[in-house]
Amino acid sequence: MAKQYWLMKSEPDVYGWDNLVQDGSGIWDGVRNHSAKLNMQAMQVGDEALFYHSNIGKECVGIMKITEAAFPDPTAEEGSPWVVVRVEPGRALAHPVTLKAIKADPKLADMDLVRLSRLSVGRVTPDEWKHILKRSEQPEG
DNA sequence: GCCAACGTTGGC
């Protein structure tokens, strides 16, 4: 299957991009929403995901690689449906792409991030992905 | 199976 793109949210005061860079690798645990779970189950090794800082910053800050497909969340009860994926930091964006900029951009305003503001793991289309990366090349992208 | 109440998330 072709490479897929995702966006994953975390509050930076709980676990931010810098934490992931320091750790070198991490599992994306604690997701307790079925839509988000389905998205994680659709992820494949080699897919890429934006790391989005929710609440504080409200911006995409880096690119992660999915390095292991979904497996049961070790922080969830035995027998529960929740899963995690393993991720590694790829590279930081040259300039963060803010929610404000995304909302203001007609090409991006239809993203899961905007339409489903509470969804913590969303899909990003290849077009949206390219566009965000392009915007990240310049300040106030 | 419907719906009101409540809790959580996340932007503002």
Place this chain on the structure above:
DNA sequence: GCCAACGTTGGC
């Protein structure tokens, strides 16, 4: 701190 959106729970 407030509120909108959404999911879950529980009474009926």
